[in-house]
Amino acid sequence: MKRFALIGAGFIGTLHARNLFRHPEVDFALVADVDPARAQALASQYGARAISVEKVFASDVDAVLIASSTPTHADYVERAARAGQAIYCEKPIDLDTRRAKRAVAAVREAGVAMMIGFNRRFDASHAALKDVVARGELGRVELVQMSCRSQDAPPLSYIEVSGGQMRDQTIHFFDLLCWLTEDVPVEVHVFGEALVDPRIGEAGDVDTSIATLRMASGALVQIDSTRRTRYGYDERVEVFGAQGMAESRRQPHRHLSVYKGREQVSDGLHADWLERIEPTFAAALDAFVAGLHGKDVDYPGAEAALRAQRIADAATRSLQTRAPVAIDVD
Amino acid sequence: MKRFALIGAGFIGTLHARNLFRHPEVDFALVADVDPARAQALASQYGARAISVEKVFASDVDAVLIASSTPTHADYVERAARAGQAIYCEKPIDLDTRRAKRAVAAVREAGVAMMIGFNRRFDASHAALKDVVARGELGRVELVQMSCRSQDAPPLSYIEVSGGQMRDQTIHFFDLLCWLTEDVPVEVHVFGEALVDPRIGEAGDVDTSIATLRMASGALVQIDSTRRTRYGYDERVEVFGAQGMAESRRQPHRHLSVYKGREQVSDGLHADWLERIEPTFAAALDAFVAGLHGKDVDYPGAEAALRAQRIADAATRSLQTRAPVAIDVD
Amino acid sequence: MKRFALIGAGFIGTLHARNLFRHPEVDFALVADVDPARAQALASQYGARAISVEKVFASDVDAVLIASSTPTHADYVERAARAGQAIYCEKPIDLDTRRAKRAVAAVREAGVAMMIGFNRRFDASHAALKDVVARGELGRVELVQMSCRSQDAPPLSYIEVSGGQMRDQTIHFFDLLCWLTEDVPVEVHVFGEALVDPRIGEAGDVDTSIATLRMASGALVQIDSTRRTRYGYDERVEVFGAQGMAESRRQPHRHLSVYKGREQVSDGLHADWLERIEPTFAAALDAFVAGLHGKDVDYPGAEAALRAQRIADAATRSLQTRAPVAIDVD
Amino acid sequence: MKRFALIGAGFIGTLHARNLFRHPEVDFALVADVDPARAQALASQYGARAISVEKVFASDVDAVLIASSTPTHADYVERAARAGQAIYCEKPIDLDTRRAKRAVAAVREAGVAMMIGFNRRFDASHAALKDVVARGELGRVELVQMSCRSQDAPPLSYIEVSGGQMRDQTIHFFDLLCWLTEDVPVEVHVFGEALVDPRIGEAGDVDTSIATLRMASGALVQIDSTRRTRYGYDERVEVFGAQGMAESRRQPHRHLSVYKGREQVSDGLHADWLERIEPTFAAALDAFVAGLHGKDVDYPGAEAALRAQRIADAATRSLQTRAPVAIDVD
Known part of the structure; x- marks a missing residue:
């Protein structure tokens, strides 16, 4: 059993709370949030204890799950690292890659485990695609095609502090790309438009x-x-290689x-x-906890976080x- | 090149005429029909000669394609056989299996080639299914499921002389079944209703x-x-065996x-x-002509015609x- | 919150335990099993209390979930009913329909809620199919096709006390059929063989x-x-109606x-x-608990249990x- | 009936010959080729007359189908135009866009009909996609994705005179794009590599x-x-719009x-x-002939040819x- 503290009791924090609670090898002990009442409400739902963020890093937890607002990540990462606590951090570490690098340096110095929330890697179909590529079934990879299409634009207030589409949305696929291909991009070009909402364009x-x-x-x-x-x-990934092609397909929500007439409606x-x-x-x-128990697991760590961020930065410059x-x- | 006479210039005859004309190893020479004007019209379209049915069996053609009305089939089959002409006959030879047997006896005596129009066997996907079964990929066959769903009921006047649904429609699948499985049925049970049109029920x-x-x-x-x-x-065939299952799927007419919304409309x-x-x-x-040229081809012959008819007769008795x-x- | 006792801590009981534990409106209080150690182990995993089966019916629980061996069901149903406890019972109530009827009579007399474990109704795609049928999108139902193919035969010892394939396996689809079509069968014919294992045939x-x-x-x-x-x-359901056809398709386990070559391997x-x-x-x-809270929900109750059993009995007689x-x- | 001359009796010419012969409104009269024996062989197969290329433009044909080698196209187009003959020309008119423009000018001056061989527009599924876009079902088009993947690289000798991948291969999709969207590109960027064969890279x-x-x-x-x-x-086209998305899917060659095991092999x-x-x-x-008979048909004409070429030229410059x-x- 590993004792966990959850930092951040908002939308994503609540989602993590349920999984922490259900995990057979996790003792979901503490919940912290800038809003103590929110921490209290979530903690009591799962028999955990609410606590101030400050005290998390002085507590005896084995690991922290950082799901607070983005600007707090780098600081919390550094403090958890110094406390010897393992870290599961929602992306990004910091929108400023230099700041993120400093936080990662602290993690390395402390030698604690760190996972970044690029969890598309854990999609069963994407993972099966990765296996096919890694086994060499497709031969050398020559083309990759990814679609990453969110159903609703986030509020403009979010867009404005998000770092831009590349750093906020596409970055998940930059990570997926490097992981799937075990390769890194050397050049990027981006065409972009504000077609959904002109105010997104006005916000740069x-x-x-x-x-x-x-x-x-x-x-x-x-x-x-x-x-x-x-x-x-709508999310879809296709890898074309010298020996074949594989696709992690669009997924219907039911079957x-x-x-009727000349149509099939699915x-x-x-x-x-x-x-x-x-x-x-x-x-x-699961992967993070398995790692804490000494298992040899593959999950996105600090290097992957910085790598994806470098690509997103370059893509933003191309725009x-x-x-x-x-x-x-690097 | 093989010289062909086509008997019957109606809907199916017209369809055959186009294929006879296009076939590189067929000399599409003669067209006969009870209606001489209809024979003439079709013949002139393809540079063939119109002729009376009588004269077909006195002509020098290598083969006859019998696409006339059902009650004429058995007689034409016998006459072609006696003339030493190879026979491609639309199903059935005769609705009365005893009559059909006599015609087949004449074919055997004459030693001429005969093919019956169970052409679903030539569907590319059904044929691929047959290969899978024949190679033993599915192991011993244990279950077969077929759907045979026509879009429109034929006119009542046709239904009345058709011999009933088993002999007219399902018979194609009785043949497909025996061919796919290289097996024969020993018992049949049928549930049937007149749900589409009560007059079909009134017609028995x-x-x-x-x-x-x-x-x-x-x-x-x-x-x-x-x-x-x-x-x-809607036509679909599924074969379940001890080692796996294979399906010749429904086929979309385009791709x-x-x-939109929560639907995929295909x-x-x-x-x-x-x-x-x-x-x-x-x-x-193609298969029939290849056989005429001495190639070892698999097509539905006289035995298959009688076998399917026996099954259809038993199915009708079950109803x-x-x-x-x-x-x-047998 | 509704207090539940679980009776039966075997394979299916363990599965139910997890869901009882996770349900936000369930107080998972008691676990009983003929084997007290097994009850204890399961109870302690979820913070419940182990208890003897006898005491369940004297306890203050609102509902019992009966997941014990089949021969105990009818008796437990009657005792829970007399105790005024709501009942969620794995199928069947009893292999002997007369015995099952007596148990149902007790339920009716007590006026307690009862659900039978025909949970295929709760498959999202089957439920969507039901909606399509119920809305009349397909017109009058004319043909239904269901496949129910288990991956592995149960042990022979199970087969021998199972009541036969109709009562043990196909019965789920008899229920599904009545529910989907809001109709009842009036006649049944079954062809059956022991193709998987001859000893199943020897066992009748x-x-x-x-x-x-x-x-x-x-x-x-x-x-x-x-x-x-x-x-x-392999489970598949197809409903053909006068206006169209709908299929709850085979479901891939990933996407x-x-x-490669001329194949697409999925x-x-x-x-x-x-x-x-x-x-x-x-x-x-969820449905059962919603019903306990007074919501108007559709779930398979005592009538459905008896109806499916009558059909399975008739199907067995046809064999x-x-x-x-x-x-x-009825 | 329209009298046609076919120029070019090679691979593509032979393909066209069969369609010219079968077309009910085409009199397939003449075949010309730089190799008279090849012209003779093809002509005799279809009852046409072999003729020298020179004499085609002095003949009484209504239309010429130009399927000769690329460097001859522009000249033949001009000569046919001056002869008042309608023109169906395989792409491109000329690899040099200026030369192509001169040929098109001659066509315009003569006022003859001209179609260019961008026949992917006539794929039934692509055409259905076009209808969906044109009807506005997808709303404003925002993203388009096309895959154009040939199974085998042509011989190096062909590559060397092909004008490059953009002008030879991708150009079909530049045309498809403009036609599908009724829009034109204003900027293009291309990443390209010689991954299949390094000699293709050495050839520039x-x-x-x-x-x-x-x-x-x-x-x-x-x-x-x-x-x-x-x-x-492998050919696939996807159009994403403000109101939905449509895909002309990959097409299986059979169904x-x-x-078996955990796989579905299709x-x-x-x-x-x-x-x-x-x-x-x-x-x-069909479309070209319908146009000759005065029907209002949509097919790729001289403008489309030049437009696609301009895009291909810019794409080549980007490389x-x-x-x-x-x-x-323009």
């Missing part, structure tokens, strides 16, 4: 984009991202088909991203400069 | 039925047949999918049976007696 | 069967059941496709029935008599 | 590429092209699925591009300059 961001990347191996990649669909949450996609990827949260926690941008391998 | 027939069969091997079979759908022509089935199985007519002719009926293996 | 049972049914409305039904596949658990079916229908257990419990059997409407 | 070309485009409307587009797959010919894609798009050749000819390139709207 885009809501519809196509990022293309050239990998170190020569493989080529396209990722389209959009902030709004009218048909649910009914109705035939259930469409999941209503929203949460309905689609909810199982990945539990799977990610600004309207030109391809080289990506430092 | 059914339009919706489920035939179940027990094969000599112990395998069990279900075939549903209906005379009317509201979603196009478009539209995602193209449905073919509008009618002809749109679905039209390619099998050319493929069947009449409301009890399972044993099928003589 | 079959392992592969096709049941066909005629409904009161005239609709025709086919249900194939088998005890063993080599490709996972990966690999294209993830197949769920490994076993539990993997496929596990979510229905929680959904069934024995090798003839169609009429089904009393 | 690429064999694997991703072209991204920004349309005048703001819509964004990605097109991946590769010269070799190991799973057949068989085999379930038929994959067509073996090669010809197998996949062969029906479009007949459909394209050379490694930067985005603006596309003149």
Whole structure:
């Protein structure tokens, strides 16, 4: 059993709370939030104790799950690291990559485990795709195509502090890309527009984009991202190699088909991203806890966090400069 | 090159005419019909010569394609056989199995080639299914499921002389069944109703039925047949074996999918049976012509015709007696 | 909150325990089992109290979940009913329909709520199919096709006390059929064989069967059941009506496709029935608890249990008599 | 009836010959080829007359179908135009856009009909997609994704004179894009590599590429092209709009699925591009002939040819300059 503290009792924190509570090897002990009442409410629901954020780092927990607001992440990461606590941190560590690097340095110095919330890796179909690629069934990877289409744009207030579409949304797929291919991009070009909401453009961001990347191996990649669909949450990954092609397909939310006239009407996609990827949260926690118990598990750590951020930074510069941008391998 | 005469210039005859004309190894020479003007019109379209039916059997053609009305089949088969002409005959040879047997006896005596128009065997997906079964990929066959659903009931006048749903419609699947499994049924039970049109019931027939069969091997079979759908022509075959299962799936008529709201709307089935199985007519002719040229081809011959008819007769008796009926293996 | 006692701490009981524990409106209070140690182990895992079966009916629980061995069901049902406790009982109430009727009589007299574990009704895709039928989208139902194919035959010792394939396996689909169509069968015919294991035949049972049914409305039904596949658990339901057709499709266990050579290799079916229908257990419990809280919910009750049993009895007689059997409407 | 001359009796010419012969409103009169024996052989197969290319333009044909080698197209187009003959020309008019423009000027001056062989427009599923877009079902188009993956790289000798992947292969999809969206691209960026064969790179070309485009409307587009797959010919088009998304899907070559173990193995894609798009050749000819008979048909004409070429030229410059390139709207 590992004792956990949860920091952040908002939407994502609540989601994590349920999984912490259900996990057979987790003692869900503490909940902290800037709003003590919110911490209290969530804690009492699961028989945990509410506590101030300050005291978390002085407590005896083995691990912290950081699900608070983005600007607090880097600081909490550093404090948990210094306290010798293992860290499961929602992305990003910090929108400023230099700040994120400093936090990661503290983690390395402390030698504590750290996982970043790139949990699409734990989608069962994506993971099966990874296996196919890793076994070499497709031969050398030559083309990758990813679609990342959210059903609803977040509020403008969120967009404004999000770091932009590349850093906020597409970054999950930058991580997925590197993980799937065991390769890194060396150049990126992005076309982007504010087609969903002109105010997103006025805020200096885009809501519809196509990022293309050239990998170190020569493989080529396209990722389209959009902030709004009218048909649910749409995520799809395709890897084309010298020996074959594999696709982690669109997923219907149910399996009914109705035939009438000249049409077959089937259930469409999941209503929203949460309905689609909810199982990945539990799977990610499983991996993190298994790691804490000394098992050799593969999960996105501090390196992966910084790598994805470097790509997102370069992609953002491409949008600004309207030109391809080289990506430092670090 | 083989010289052909076509007997029957109606709907099916016209379909065959096009394939005879296009076939590189067929000399489409003669067309005969009870209506000389209809024979003339079709013949002139393809540079063939119109002729009376009588004269066909005195002509120098290598083969006759009999696509005239059902009651004429047995007589034409016998006359062609005596003339030493190879025979491609639309099913059935005769609704009366004893009459059909006499015609087949004449064919055997003459030693001419004969093919019966069970052309579903030439559907590319059904044929691929047959290969899978024959290679033993599924192990011993244990269950078979077939759907045979026509989009529109034929006119009542046709129903009345059709011999009933088993002999007219389901018979194609009785043949397909024996061919796919290389097995024969020993017992059949049918539930049938006139749900589409009460007048079909008044005419002593059914339009919706489920035939179940027990094969000599112990395998069990279900075939549903209906005379009317509201979603196009629906044909599907599934074979379940001790080692796996294979399905010749429903076929969409195009490959478009539209995602809107919570639905995926795709193209449905073919509008009618002809749109679905039209390619099998050319493929069947290919096989027959290849056989005439001495190639070792597999096509439904006189034995298959009689076998399917025996099964259809037993199925019809089951409908009449409301009890399972044993099928003589002959 | 409703207080629950769980009776039976075996495989199915353990599955129910997890759902009872997680349910926000359930106080999972007591666990009983013929084996006190087993009850104790399960109870302690969820903070419940182990108790003898006898004491359950003297306790203050609102409801009992009966997941003990089949021969105990009827007795426990009656005792819970007399104690005024609501009842969620795994099927069947008793293999002997007369005994089951007596238990149901006790339930009716006591006026307690009763649900029977026909939880396939709670499969999201089957439920969506039911909605489509109920809304009349398909018009009058004319054909139903169901496949019910378990991946592995149960041990022979289980088969011998199971009541036979109709009462043990196919019965779930008899219930599903009546529920989906809001209709009842009036006649049934079954072909059955022991193809999977000859010892099943020697034990007087079959392992592969096709049941066909005629409904009161005239609709025709086919249900194939088998005890063993080599490709996972296979369940499929199709309803054909005068206006269209709807299918609750086979469900892949993941959504990966690999294209190589001339093949597309996709993830197949769920490994076993539990993997496929596990979510229905929680959904069934939701419905039962909602009913306890006075909500107007649709779940399979005592009537449904007896109805399905009458059909299974008639189907078993058809196997024995090798003839169609009429089904009393009660 | 319209009299046609076919110029070019090679691979594509032979394909056209069969369709010209079968067309009920075409009198397939003449065949010309630089190799008179080849012309003679093809002509005699279809009862046409072999003739020298020179004499075609002095003949009384209503239309010429130009399927000769690329460098001859522009000259033949001009000569046919001056002869008042309608023109169906395989793409491109000329690899040099200025030369192509001169030929088009001659066509305009002569006022003859001209169709260019962008026949993917006539694929039934792509055409259905076009209808969905044109009817506004998807709302404003925001993203387009196209895959264009040939099964085998052409010989190096062909690559060297092909004008490069953009002008030879991707150009079909540039046309498809403009036609589907009724929009034009204003900027293009291409990442390309020679991953299939290094000699293609040495010849100054690429064999694997991703072209991204920004349309005048703001819509964004990605097109991946590769010269070799190991799973057949792969073509897919997806259009994402403000109100929904539609996909002209990958097409299986048959409809068989085999379930074994944890896999479903289905038929994959067509073996090669010809197998996949062969029906479009007949459909394209239908449209051209219908136009000759005064019907109001939509087919790719001289404007479309030049437009696609301009895009391909800009895409080629992007590959050379490694930067985005603006596309003149003309």
